Amino acid sequence: MNEMWDAVVVGGGLAGLIAGIRATQRGKRVLLVTEGVGTLFHFSGIFDYGDVEGLRHLPKHPYTLFDSQAITQGKHFVQEICPEYVVNDRPQSAFNVLGTVRQGDLMPRSMVLPDPQEQGVFVLLVPEGLKDFFPEIVADNMAREFPGWQVSVKRMQVDALQEWTRLGKSVTSIDYADIWRSEEGYRALAHEIDEIKRQFQDAGRSQGKIVVVLPSLVREYFDASRTKFYRNEFSLPVLEMSSFVPSPHGRYFAEYLKHIFTDLGGELMIGARAVSLKGELNSEGHAKICQELVVRSMGKLMRLKGKKFILATGGLLGGGIKVGMARRSIRESVFDLPLFIPQEWSVPQFLAPQPYAQIGVETDQFMRPLDPVSGQVVWDNVHVVGRMLAHWDPWTQRCGGGVSVTSGYAAAELI
Amino acid sequence: MDSRDELAARLDACQKCNVCTAQCPVAKVNPHFIGPKGLGPDMERFRLGQTIPRETTLDDCSNCKTCEVTCPSGVKITEMIIEARRAASKAPHKNTLGLKLRLRGYVLGRAEYLGKLGVIWPTMTNQILKIKPVRLALDKVLSISKSGPLPAYGKPLEVLVGKRPKIKASDSKQVVYFPGCYTRYNEADTGQILIKVLEHVGYKVIMPDFHCCGLPLDANGQFEKAHKNGLYNLELMRPYLEADMPIITSCTSCGLTLKEEYPKFQTTSAQLIGAHSYDLFEFLWQLYEKGELPLDFQEVKASYGYHPPCHLKAQRIGTPVVRILGLISGVKIRNLDAGCCGLSGSYGFKAEKYDNAMKIGSTLFEAINVGAGRGDFQEITTECGVCKVQIQHGTGIPTDHPVRILAKAYGLIN
Numbered sequence: 001m002n003e004m005w006d007a008v009v010v011g012g013g014l015a016g017l018i019a020g021i022r023a024t025q026r027g028k029r030v031l032l033v034t035e036g037v038g039t040l041f042h043f044s045g046i047f048d049y050g051d052v053e054g055l056r057h058l059p060k061h062p063y064t065l066f067d068s069q070a071i072t073q074g075k076h077f078v079q080e081i082c083p084e085y086v087v088n089d090r091p092q093s094a095f096n097v098l099g100t101v102r103q104g105d106l107m108p109r110s111m112v113l114p115d116p117q118e119q120g121v122f123v124l125l126v127p128e129g130l131k132d133f134f135p136e137i138v139a140d141n142m143a144r145e146f147p148g149w150q151v152s153v154k155r156m157q158v159d160a161l162q163e164w165t166r167l168g169k170s171v172t173s174i175d176y177a178d179i180w181r182s183e184e185g186y187r188a189l190a191h192e193i194d195e196i197k198r199q200f201q202d203a204g205r206s207q208g209k210i211v212v213v214l215p216s217l218v219r220e221y222f223d224a225s226r227t228k229f230y231r232n233e234f235s236l237p238v239l240e241m242s243s244f245v246p247s248p249h250g251r252y253f254a255e256y257l258k259h260i261f262t263d264l265g266g267e268l269m270i271g272a273r274a275v276s277l278k279g280e281l282n283s284e285g286h287a288k289i290c291q292e293l294v295v296r297s298m299g300k301l302m303r304l305k306g307k308k309f310i311l312a313t314g315g316l317l318g319g320g321i322k323v324g325m326a327r328r329s330i331r332e333s334v335f336d337l338p339l340f341i342p343q344e345w346s347v348p349q350f351l352a353p354q355p356y357a358q359i360g361v362e363t364d365q366f367m368r369p370l371d372p373v374s375g376q377v378v379w380d381n382v383h384v385v386g387r388m389l390a391h392w393d394p395w396t397q398r399c400g401g402g403v404s405v406t407s408g409y410a411a412a413e414l415i
Numbered sequence: 416m417d418s419r420d421e422l423a424a425r426l427d428a429c430q431k432c433n434v435c436t437a438q439c440p441v442a443k444v445n446p447h448f449i450g451p452k453g454l455g456p457d458m459e460r461f462r463l464g465q466t467i468p469r470e471t472t473l474d475d476c477s478n479c480k481t482c483e484v485t486c487p488s489g490v491k492i493t494e495m496i497i498e499a500r501r502a503a504s505k506a507p508h509k510n511t512l513g514l515k516l517r518l519r520g521y522v523l524g525r526a527e528y529l530g531k532l533g534v535i536w537p538t539m540t541n542q543i544l545k546i547k548p549v550r551l552a553l554d555k556v557l558s559i560s561k562s563g564p565l566p567a568y569g570k571p572l573e574v575l576v577g578k579r580p581k582i583k584a585s586d587s588k589q590v591v592y593f594p595g596c597y598t599r600y601n602e603a604d605t606g607q608i609l610i611k612v613l614e615h616v617g618y619k620v621i622m623p624d625f626h627c628c629g630l631p632l633d634a635n636g637q638f639e640k641a642h643k644n645g646l647y648n649l650e651l652m653r654p655y656l657e658a659d660m661p662i663i664t665s666c667t668s669c670g671l672t673l674k675e676e677y678p679k680f681q682t683t684s685a686q687l688i689g690a691h692s693y694d695l696f697e698f699l700w701q702l703y704e705k706g707e708l709p710l711d712f713q714e715v716k717a718s719y720g721y722h723p724p725c726h727l728k729a730q731r732i733g734t735p736v737v738r739i740l741g742l743i744s745g746v747k748i749r750n751l752d753a754g755c756c757g758l759s760g761s762y763g764f765k766a767e768k769y770d771n772a773m774k775i776g777s778t779l780f781e782a783i784n785v786g787a788g789r790g791d792f793q794e795i796t797t798e799c800g801v802c803k804v805q806i807q808h809g810t811g812i813p814t815d816h817p818v819r820i821l822a823k824a825y826g827l828i829n
Contacts, residue, residue: 031733036487041434164446174437224753224778225785246437262750265741269733271484297731299674299689305704319487 005031007415008293008306010274010334011320013038014401015386015408016312017257022077022412024266030415031304032261033269033295037254039318039387044242045111045218045249046094046104047078047085047401048394055399060391062403065365066410074406075106081260082253084108084220097215097244099124099138101145104242105402108220111240120209121150122239123196128157131170132244133215142213156192160184173216177248180217189214193234215241218248221256226263272297274334277309279379287368287380293334308381310411311335311369315360315387330359332388337361337369337378340390353396360390367411383411426463426495428488429456435482435492440755441475444774448475451482454499455492462499473500477759477772478634480671480729501638517636519557523761524635527627530600533568541567560769564758564808566800572603575610575622590698591655592622593648593673595666596631597800605815608822609665609695615825616702616709621660623651628669629676634760645677649684656687663695665818667727667798668760670694674730694727694798695818696735703739710742712824718747718792719820720783722806724799725755736798736817743824749792753782758805773809780809787812796820 009020012034020032052071056063063071075087091103094111101113114120122142126135135153143151157165158179164171179185193212200210217240243249262268272295279290292303313320313334322333332339340362342355362370367383370376385407387394394400429452436442436450448454454476473496482492522529533540543549544565554561572594590613598606610620625648629641652662664670673692678685693701702708723734740746756776757763763772783806786792795806795814803814822828 035489037434037438037485038487041432041437161446167446169446172433172437175443178443224751224782226782246433251437259752262752267733267737268752269731270728271731272733273489295731298671298729299678299692302732 005029005304005306007031007308007310007412008033008304009310009312010034010293011038011310011312011314011318011386012254012258012268012270013040013312013314013318013386013404014043015314015404016310017254017261018074018077018405018408019310019312019385019412020266021081021257021261021264022409023415024261024264026412026415028412028415030261030266031269031306032266033272033274033293033304035271035273035319039314040250040254040257041247042245043247043250043253044096044104044244045108045220045240045247045253046102046242047075047106047405048398049075049105049402050397050399052399052402055392055397058391060362062389062392062407063399065363065367066406070410071402071406074402074409077409078106078405082108082220082256084110095142095145095213095239095241097133097138097241099141099145099241102242107242108240110217110219110238111242113239114209114211116146116148118209119148120211121152121200122146123210123212123236124151124153125192125196125212125214126153126155127171127176127214127216128155128165129161129169129171130176130216131172133173138215154192154196156188158185158188172246173243174246174248174251176216177218177252181223190234193236193238197235210236212236212238213241214238216243216248217241218243218252220249221252222259223252224255224259226259269295269297272302274313275301277335277379277382278303282380287377289380290382308383308415309379310408310415311337311361311382311384311388312386312408313388316356318387320388321359332361335369335379335382337384338371338373340372353393357393357395358391360384360388360392362390366414367407383414385411425489425491426456426459429486429490430488431456432487434487435485435490438481438485440479440481440757440775441477441771444771445475451476451492451496455482455495456490458499459495462502473503477755477762477768477775479725479755479759481725481755484725484728484731497633500636504636504638515556515558519559519765520635520637522557523559523764524632524637524640525627526596526631526761527600530568530571530596534571534600537568537570554766558766559764560766563764563769563772564804565764566597566601566804568601569603572599572606572622574624575620576624588617589619589621589655589660591652591660591662592620593625593628593662593664593669594622595664595669595800596627597666602800602816605665605818608828609816609818611827612818612822612825613663615827616699617707621655625651628672630668630672631760633676634762642680645672645680646682649677649680649682649688652688653682653684656684656691660691661698662688662692663698664692665695665798665816666800667694667724667730671726671729694730694732694735696739696798697730697732699739699821700735703742709825711826712743713826714745715743715820715824716745717794717820719749719794719796719817720786720792721748721750721817722756722779722783722795722797722802722814723750723752724797724802725759727798736796740817740820743820746820746824747792748796749786751779751782751786753779755779756802756805756809758801760801763805772805776805776809779806783810783812 006028009032093113096102276294279288292305295302345356361384369378386404442450550561553559626644629644632641678689757772796817806814
């Protein structure tokens with residue numbers, strides 16, 4: 001046998017890509033298998049870590065698997081691969097797409113809000129026909145959040161999208177993000193901002209802070225040409241808003257991570273569905289050693305041999321856990337790992353912490369899957385990362401990015 | 416299995432997340448296109464209720480399959496669209512496409528006949544296709560874009576079969592090569608190089624007189640002819656498939672057709688074709704894994720940008736060419752992965768689609784121009800013949816099939 005991957009990562013979301021990049025960066029030969037794009041297309045652009053110290057006191061929460069140094073390392077890794085994300089001691093604030101303020105632990109510099117104690121003007125720049133964007137509500141919310149600030153709304157059109165406007169067709173923020181990156185789009189935007197500046201100067205407001213707020217702008221990541229970060233030369237400061245779905249931040253970030261991964265020498269196998277694992281008992285006779293992952297490609301099954309396997313298939317939302325029509329039929333879809341399943345799946349209050357959020361795979365401190373009944377390691381060389389881990393709730397604990405980055409990074413260190 | 420039932424089952428897997436439309440190269444440049452989710456799963460609900468849309472709506476899809484590869488839930492989006500086209504071509508209002516467009520479908524679908532005609536006197540054909548008034552006439556009469564990069568013709572690849580094909584108990588190992596129309600009629604030397612490479616790694620190559628795989632016919636609404644071609648090719652392959660011989664493709668679209676479409680036919684060889692079809696580099700990598708690939712590589716000092724064709728991605732085998740070329744010392748290869756080239760078979764040759772096809776390719780062209788400008792690489796390599804033609808058209812950077820790099824390393828060509 002000539003070939004064996006050092007690691008086969010299953011799943012191309014945040015945790016899988018972070019694991020793949022870190023392992024490749026460490027000189028490992030890594031294959032990343034993913035069925036489609038991951039849930040990064042729902043990414044707001046902001047990493048939430050939640051109340052790390054508080055969560056570390058919850059029994060079995062994924063944060064209990066890591067020391068605080070590992071968590072910080074993960075954050076710094078994000079900053080390393082994407083320098084616009086600056087690690088900060090305290091949470092920072094950004095506008096979400098409704099114009100309300102949301103906190104976040106790791107966000108791009110260009111999203112961080114100015115000090116509300118200061119005084120200034122927000123000019124909400126509204127691209128014509130932007131899908132699911134409601135300028136009046138956004139402006140109202142911004143004014144409420146920043147009482148000392150004046151908020152004005154300015155609409156703009158882009159020539160390239162004239163036909164869209166004529167048809168009355170809305171434009172997604174992903175398409176707008178693309179436009180701003182084009183030479184033509186950049187020029188249109190720069191011109192519009194110059195115009196805003198001039199108007200304020202004419203009105204005698206050359207003093208004081210004027211901040212342009214623009215939804216659909218993504219400046220942090222280079223594109224397929226590997227060189228072009230978004231150009232930042234505008235005559236006024238421009239504030240990005242966090243993304244909504246389908247998310248331009250998510251799309252660009254996913255592409256960016258994918259390019260970093262393949263440029264480092266990792267291989268991406270996209271569109272392939274992992275179907276099963278083959279392995280045998282280790283010498284001590286309890287945990288099994290996985291030798292190959294069976295993947296359905298077009299026409300045939302492929303057997304991918306690896307030394308280690310990382311499961312990053314994303315839990316219920318990402319499709320890694322399948323729930324059948326029959327009541328309580330639920331299984332982990334690749335490795336058929338035993339799952340932690342709470343007694344009751346849901347509680348009546350919709351926004352209350354829902355027990356089903358805790359469904360996932362229990363692991364030992366090396367993120368190896370455990371049998372919840374016997375407490376024994378099931379697979380010796382499989383590490384489970386991200387949303388697939390049990391005992392946490394990204395929605396009410398607001399730690400989705402934190403758990404995914406930390407576990408992905410930590411798993412890569414074990415390869 | 417009834418493929419309609421299977422498609423209907425997959426329809427329910429669509430969660431309406433819109434990621435396919437966000438990634439669709441056509442939707443990005445054409446506001447009139449409702450996108451893969453709209454045209455595929457959304458409208459499929461109406462089609463299941465026997466509401467058949469007109470072909471013109473369905474015609475905007477370029478069949479690149481980016482949506483299918485992107486979908487996190489395995490929905491067969493393009494397949495639904497092509498099936499709908501098939502239904503529309505049989506529907507009562509089937510004559511909605513004017514004579515001109517139907518005639519064009521007839522011409523562009525027949526890459527093979529064009530090839531057979533083109534290679535009779537290639538220099539003449541190529542000269543004629545360079546004449547501006549000829550291209551203008553093609554544009555006016557057939558709506559074939561006057562600016563589209565129509566490929567040049569050369570001497571065709573010769574068929575390779577013994578008088579009585581010996582299959583059993585042969586001394587040397589054998590493979591069947593499915594060259595595809597582009598290699599056969601436009602770039603026979605690439606085919607010859609590929610055959611040399613396969614021989615060098617220990618395989619005797621059989622190349623029966625295959626017809627076009629059928630993909631360009633399907634894409635241009637010539638469904639019956641595509642079906643006939645498929646049956647014909649499968650019958651030619653039957654003895655070899657029954658003898659457990661691999662079928663090798665070097666064109667990623669032919670490869671996809673063999674792997675995805677042929678298994679749907681109701682013949683015995685159709686049941687064997689899926690598991691026996693290999694992309695060239697997929698096959699070579701399998702040899703390497705078994706320790707059977709000769710590693711007598713000479714150093715090749717060159718840097719390449721690699722464009723993974725959409726239909727390679729759709730085969731779901733990763734990028735085996737990057738792995739194989741990575742074994743050769745001196746070769747530097749960067750997987751550009753900058754999206755669809757825009758040509759998508761014959762889509763970009765169509766007059767009304769040419770501009771959008773160039774817009775679709777612009778991201779890739781830019782990645783190539785920036786990389787080449789910075790000196791990261793001097794040439795581009797890609798498996799797909801029409802991607803190659805479009806890349807050269809869009810950037811002017813020399814582009815070739817990766818088998819040439821391998822042949823160089825094996826010392827088979829200079």
